[in-house]
Amino acid sequence: MNELxxxxxxxxxxxxxxxxxxxRARWALEEANLAYKVVSTPFKDRGASHYEHxxxxxxxxxxxxxxxxxxxxxxxxxxxxxxxxxxxxxxxQRSQVIQWVFAALNSVEMPSVPWSIYQFMNDQEExxxxxxxxxxxxxxxxxxxxxxxxxEWLTEDFSIADILMSDVLRLVDRFDGLSDYAACRSYVARAxxxxxxxxxxxxxxxxxxxxx
Ligand SMILES: N[C@@H](CCC(=O)N[C@@H](CS)C(=O)NCC(=O)O)C(=O)O
Numbered sequence: 295m296n297e298l299x300x301x302x303x304x305x306x307x308x309x310x311x312x313x314x315x316x317x318r319a320r321w322a323l324e325e326a327n328l329a330y331k332v333v334s335t336p337f338k339d340r341g342a343s344h345y346e347h348x349x350x351x352x353x354x355x356x357x358x359x360x361x362x363x364x365x366x367x368x369x370x371x372x373x374x375x376x377x378x379x380x381x382x383x384x385x386x387q388r389s390q391v392i393q394w395v396f397a398a399l400n401s402v403e404m405p406s407v408p409w410s411i412y413q414f415m416n417d418q419e420e421x422x423x424x425x426x427x428x429x430x431x432x433x434x435x436x437x438x439x440x441x442x443x444x445x446e447w448l449t450e451d452f453s454i455a456d457i458l459m460s461d462v463l464r465l466v467d468r469f470d471g472l473s474d475y476a477a478c479r480s481y482v483a484r485a486x487x488x489x490x491x492x493x494x495x496x497x498x499x500x501x502x503x504x505x506x
Contacts, residue, residue: 296359297331298323298373302498303353304334305505309414312495313465314502316354318366319373320494321457326377332501367399370454380454387449394448394455402438403462405431406471413469435466435475442477446484460485 300323302316316332323330335344340351347355348364355364356372363369374381374391382388409431412424438459441448448455463482466472472479485491 298328298376299357300330300332301335301347301353301355301357302332302501303337305337306502311499311502313468314353314498315366315461317494317498318457318461319354319356319369320497321461321491322370322373322377322380322454324490324493325452325457325488326373326380328373328376332497334501334505367395367458370457371395374454379451380457382449382451382453390449391453391455394453395458398455398458398462402434402459405434406462406466409471410465410469413471431466431471435472435478438463439475439477442481452488456485 300316300319302314306314320332335347335353344351347357347362350364352364354366354369355362356369357363358372358376361372363372371381371392381391405427409427412418412427417424447453448459460482463472463478464486467479467482472482486495
């Protein structure tokens with residue numbers, strides 16, 4: 295087996311720490327009990343070799359031998375393939391997990407990221423576009439609340455889909471966006487209570503703090 299190498303920035307400003315997307319990969323690697331190494335790429339000077347791994351000059355990416363993968367969803371699918379527990383082999387259960395992976399990234403994170411940018415910027419202006427975005431996110435959160443009210447995890451067992459969905463919702467919760475969605479909030483609390491989240495979170499904070 296090749297060594298798994300996760301790349302993140304060498305440093306980021308204080309505000310995004312604890313929410314940088316290498317955390318999703320760290321968390322999955324910890325849950326899967328796979329050996330891995332974390333390496334840094336410069337945040338400030340993104341050279342040609344950065345773009346060879348990531349076309350948008352972002353992080354994270356994961357290398358596995360000569361394979362290099364960007365996009366946190368694709369990275370988690372790859373880790374899931376190498377894990378006994380995070381992505382079931384049974385075809386029915388597997389497709390359930392994969393559909394929730396896409397739902398987290400394409401149905402919930404799609405409105406939650408622009409919504410969070412407004413929060414980060416402390417922009418409270420109630421423009422028509424802003425109201426539309428709020429309604430878009432609220433509709434997704436209401437549906438997720440209905441789903442999560444009846445279950446512990448998205449599928450029978452905790453999976454890569456739960457890492458992604460809870461991490462997406464965690465950022466909304468940071469800005470108190472889950473106060474009307476108790477089931478979403480409890481789900482996030484359950485997910486972040488897992489020891490592997492805790493390890494990934496603290497490792498990320500330590501990684502960036504070391505570069506201050
Ligand atoms: N869809 C990508 C988003 C990656 C992303 O937004 N990365 C952020 C860190 S969390 C980044 O590199 N931001 C710096 C930038 O965009 O220049 C994924 O899920 O991996």
